Amino acid sequence: MVTVEDFGQFETTWCPGCGNFSILSSLKKTLSALDIAPHEVVISSGIGQAAKMPHYLKCHMFNGLHGRSLPVAQGMKMANPDMKVLCVSGDGCSYGEGGNHFLAAIRRNMDITLLVHDNQIYGLTKGQASPTTERGHVTKAQPAGAPSEAFNPVSVAVAMKASFVARAFSGEPDHLVDVMTQAMNHTGFSLVDILQPCVSFNKVNTFAWYKERTYFLEEHDPTNWAAAMEKSDEFGDRIPLGVLYRNDRPIFPVHDRLALHEYDTNDLKAVVQSYT
Amino acid sequence: MQDTSFNIVIGGAAGQGLATIGRLFSKGSTRAGYHLLVNQKYMSRVRGGHNTFAIRFGPDPIVGPTESIDILVALNAETLALHEANLTSRAIVIAGDDLETDAANVLRIPFKTLAPKPLFHNTVALGVLGAVVCLDAEILERLLTETFAKKGESVVQANIDVLRSAYAWVTSQEYTFPCVAPSEKDGERIMINGNEAIALGALAAGCNFLSFYPMTPATSVAMTLIEKGGPLGLVYEQVEDEIAAVNMAIGASYAGARAAVTTSGGGLALMVEGLSLAGVSETPLVCMVVQRPGPATGMATRTEQGDLNLVLYAGHGEFPRAVFAPADPEECFYLMHRAFDLAERFQVPVFVLSDQYLADSYRSLEPFDIETLPHTARPMLDADAAEYKRYLLTEDGVSPRLVPGSTKALVRADSHEHDEDSVITEDGLNRMMQNTKRLNKEYGLWDEVVEPDYYGEDTPDVLLVSWGSTLGACLDAMEMADFGKSVGVLHFKQVWPLLEDTFIDYLEESGTVITVEGNATGQFSKLIAQETGFIIREYILRFDGRPMSAEYVLAGLNTILETME
Ligand SMILES: Cc1ncc(C[n+]2csc(CCOP(=O)(O)OP(=O)(O)O)c2C)c(N)n1
Ligand code: SF4
DSSP states (O other), X not given: OOOGGGGOOOOOOSOTTOTHHHHHHHHHHHHXXXXXXXXXXXXEEOSSSGGGGGGGSSSEEEEOOTTOHHHHHHHHHHXXXXXXXXXXXXXXXXXXXXXXXXXXHHHHOOSEEEEEEEOSSOTTTTXXXXXXXXXXXXXXXXXXXXXXXXXXXXHXXXXXXXXXXXXXXXXXXXXXXXXXXXXXXXXXXXXXXEEOOOTTTOSSSOHHHHHHHEEEOOSOOTTOHHHHHHHHTOOSSOEEEEEEEEOOOOOOOOOOOGGGOOOOHHHHHHHHHTTO | OOOOOEEEEEEEEETSOHHHHHHHHXXXXXXXXXXXXXXXXXXXXXXXXXXXXXXXXXXXXXOSOOSOEEEEEESSHHHHHHHGGGEEEEEEEEEETTSOOOOSSEEEEOHHHHOSSGGGHHHHHHHHXXXXXXXXXXXXXXXXXXXXXXXXXXXXXXXXXXXXXXXXXXXXXXXXXXXXXXXXXXXXXXEEEHHHHHHXXXXXXXXXXXXXXXXXXXXXXXXXXXXXXXXXXXXXXEOSSHHHHXXXXXXXXXXXXXXXEEEOHHHHHHHHHHHHHHHHHTOOEEEEEEEOOOSTXXXXXXXXXXXXXXXXXXXXXXXXXXXXXXXXXXXXXXXXXXXXXXXXHHTSEEEEEEEHHHHTOEEEEOOOOOTTOOOOOOOBSOOOTTTOOTTOOOSSSOOOOBOTTSSSSOOEXXXXXXXXXXXXXXXXXXXXXXXXXXXXXXXHHHHTOOOOEEESSSSXXXXXXXXXXXXXXXXXXXXXXXSSSOEEEEEESEEESOOGGGTHHHHHHSSEEEXXXXXXXXXXXXXXXXXXXXXXXXXXXXXXXXXXXHHHHHHHHHHHHHHHO
């Protein structure tokens, strides 16, 4: 039996009250409930406050570059399909710097789970607009208000028929655990966009702001793409939480563990021979 | 030594099939026992333009390309206009009977009578060329059979009939061309180009992961890996961009794959941050970089050695690396194999730096010796979970690299500065210890440096310093040089790290030292100055997108020696 304690207890560099804490504890709960031991999971992360997550957990980790957690994660999965691969990062990291990788990962559909701590702001670099910052939101770097329309990650993912698309809120930890569990149990690329208040730099999208607007999806059929498209577009006065969309698309082909791979010398000789 | 070789240039527009003729002829000559060296020039377009496929062939080993032409096969008028000036006195021109030429020795092929359909013009040209150089027709017939087997018996037979009629036609013509017999064959040879040899070297080293984004002239490395390595268990993915390629390879390598990326300078420019990640996370990575002229998109299908500086310095921060620069397909193969071994043993990025000329240059070689290749290093699959530290401080800087997923030991890799357990820390002393640990791997790399090769007599009057693919032109120039001075060649197939002790005597004891490089600024000679304090004052630099040739080196030598007098 794996317990929450198995994943350790670490000091963090997060601000008191930050939405990241409940995501961390929810992840520990999810992993232990799924009976996934620390050495059975690997977390690939990028750079940002959110991306420090694997440092606060006992597990295999590769804490790489800003925006690049998905390519690293996919490389790992291709090299070792037996590993449970998680990707953890912020909205700037995943949708800004790593935007192209996000699209490609949805298309590739490997069996990995992407958890995005979506605080609609850049936390670590102290409060600039992120791709999910709403238009007009005033920041130090955007004193006239963020000039661009916000990116809607779940709409884009549903539009691309991503294999699993969910939205959760760090202020609803039980629901978050449930969504994470479903994402990890799903075979294919799973996105969980997690609304995560940044108490230091986002004074607009606060705990209260999310609390007021979010509601749990009920009577929504996640296999109905058109309905999912409509629900995923809902962000403003009302924000639905839950699994928006799900399908059984074929996953990226898997292979044996590459660390154990040896070639047959005769096969290689035949390759050389093919050049005579 | 007398030059026994002949240089054949087949010229025409893209889409006319000149590469097919060239490859089949080269393969036939290889099987007959000739040595050869191919130099392909093509344009960045799928149809039209002017392309050439040059084959220098003969009974003795051949090391470099030449600009003079002994047999010109012209598939269009432009070929004649562009190349007639380079014909030697013994030259023969082979062209369609609709083309005009003033050359003395000409074979005008009546394509319409020799071939039932334009589709067979390539086979006619192949037959005429084969007959002119006295290549056994049976060898070409067998090649046509292998090539067209998939298309069925009747296609094979039709091609063989056309080939025979071309041979018969040549016999009935009057022309002069001195045939040379092939060398006694010492067994089967293979015909392979630089990019194919790089791919095979990778496979021989156990490479089993490739992530790539296509970029000429590196693409065919990836294509060869996929074609030949797919059945050997190579896992590959064409990714969204070079940034993904390098990061994906690093992820795969972390998880135990033997990973490689293939690209050219423009793609490597995008991979730079990832190289730094490989450096700090101590993840083995092999980068095959096939150069073309820059800056930026430059000339996609031409050659240059302009990216040495990029490869030497790519990646922010300080971390060790090794850079190999093969001169020919044989070195491509063995240095690639070595690159994987070093990358794993020292957990650093290792580069193999080639160029378009070498990439597309076929040679006939003894098959690679697979049996006697040394085993390449592997990461650990087992460790004590309680004691394992990914970034353990060690004397030689190499920490135990464990593949995650095999044991309960946690493998934690990081892009930040970290302690032995991969915990992020800004502690100053730890920073110095971890950084020093990583840099200490350089000493180990020094012990493994491939020393430069020296050719020629001791203490020559003139020393040509080459690296990578300029070696052949230098060796040819050394043979041909005829100005009463002795010439030596010092060749570097590993350009980083440089070990002063292994070559400084050559520089200090020779008369005039000249670097021969395919770039405009003498990047390698500056590197030597930086590392040794020895300043090379003379350069022969080529940066018109064309490969270094003996003629070019000799012209440069003449100018240098004249101004010195
Ligand atoms: C290539 C690169 N560019 C910029 C940065 C600086 N940087 C670090 S974190 C970050 C943004 C973080 O925002 P987000 O991903 O939303 O995560 P958060 O800190 O809000 O959790 C930036 C721009 C970097 N480390 N690397
Ligand atoms: S800056 Fe924001 S996101 Fe980062 S730890 Fe503080 S509250 Fe959390």
